[in-house]
Amino acid sequence: MAGTPEFDLYRPAEEHDLLRQSVRALAEAKIAPFAAEVDEQARFPQEALDALVASDLHAVHVPEEFGGAGADALATVIVIEEVARVCASSSLLPAVNKLGSMPVILSASKELKERCLTPLARGEGQFSYCLSEPDAGSDAGGMKTRAVRDGDAYVLNGVKRWITNAGVSDFYTVMAVTDPEKGTRGGISAFVVEKEDEGLSFGAPERKLGIKGSPTREVYFDNVRVPASRMIGEEGTGFATAMRTLDHTRITIAAQAVGIAQGALDYAKGYVRERKQFGKPVGDFQGVQFMLADMAMKLEAARQLTYAAAAKSERDEPDLTFFGAAAKCYASDAAMEITTDAVQLLGGYGYTRDYPVERMMRDAKITQIYEGTNQVQRLVMARNLP
Incomplete structure (x- = not known):
């Protein structure tokens, strides 16, 4: 199946894999160490903004003609996903930069684009x-x-x-x-x-x-x-532009949800391998293994749907409205389930702020609400069945 046109629509290319590696390394080194503090103090993640701007990852979607990287929709998704894996708050920096500027990219005059997108690309304005x-x-x-x-x-x-x-x-x-x-x-x-x-x-x-x-x-x-x-x-034309914008940017919320879920699954996997009960690691019990299998299955389904929607966004295809809503809805529902299960796998420890999964569960909830509640997403899907 790897050679079929349908699969090639959204298979990550080598440059996407390299991008993921670089963003993950940056996120773990420069963003993850501050994630708990940012949450606890409810403060702006300045360290994350500085790191993203320094690496030109704060608004990779800005076209090259305005000084941006001109990255495709999948690259933007990967950046958001990898940042959300360690800190959901920080992932909103590139996500909202795209949300706010997408109407300008879609509909504005060249003069207005130059006025707004150029400083955005330089990291001089969000x-x-x-x-x-x-x-x-x-x-x-x-x-x-x-x-x-x-x-x-x-x-x-x-x-x-x-x-x-x-x-x-x-x-x-x-x-x-x-x-x-x-x-x-x-x-x-x-x-x-x-x-x-x-x-x-x-x-x-x-x-x-x-x-x-x-x-x-x-x-x-x-x-x-x-x-x-x-x-x-x-x-x-504002309302039409607003709706077109959401078709493209709901995918970024799906990416955020995928990243949060991945972070929770990664942490839970490591925990059950180390935590021992009844003389052996908790991860050796079949009930726990089944939970992990379901979590991983839902996560991968969400990721593939999100990447497919990103391909639709890049090509601005007629069924983007359906795919954008479907990706956002499914990925956010999956993230809520996966983070809740991660808390369960850590038992009492999962319910404390000493471990990151309770933060991830709280963060996941908003992905079911903003940029259109999942009830609205289902209405959108029903009205745009492919």
Whole structure:
């Protein structure tokens, strides 16, 4: 089967294997040592950002013409997967940089791309994505943030909620209503708001179950004046751009889930080989072996589906919407099951913060929720059956 066109669509090439090796080495040396502290103190993983920027791994998806690596979708997935294996919070650095900048890549003018993507590629500015609101989560089309034309600019007013890396990022892709009468069919537009824009402010960090090192805040727009040149695409195309973006970036959440699950499985495997009960390693018991087998099976299925979806993303294929939703949904469900089983395999120790699997279990939960709950993913899949 290895030679069939279908398999070659997403089989990692030699350069992907080399990339994995280099990212894993960096993650274990420069990110893993701080993962527990970042979680315990709920602080931004600055060490991870510095390491990723120094190795040009913070935004590998940026096209070469804007100073980026121009990496394909699978390479981006591998970077996120390997960082998430040791620290889920840190994996959101490259993941959210792609989420925030993808609308610009898909729809913006060349001038706007140069303004935003060039500093992103250099590590001089991060991106966030502002879609959700207090009353518009799964129903993103119900947003209330307004953008009113005023001469050669638009004036934005409203609130966005659950914004990852808010307050840290320098660029914010913001969806706002420009024509209330048209709704999602031409009434929503996309803009790039910059951190220094007057009237932009941020709420207090949310107190979360997991990914504590990734700040999540509300973003407030109080008469924020944005030049019309910072509109992404044409007026009224914002919602379509937002949905296209999620088709591509849900795969990064799948990658994060795969990485978290891999980290939990790796730790559990090592533990049951060393932990002895009844005179022999716990891993010698058939019940434990079956648990590990199921964990590994689900993980590999999630990985292959994620890589297949990455190939669809790279080629922007018609069935990407289905595959992106399927990868995100399956991988996150698998990660929740695998991390929970890892805690079980460590017994009482797994329930303590002295071991990393309880953090991984908490971190895995959000992958079932953000960028569209898994209930919404199932709706998306049902409406886009191949």
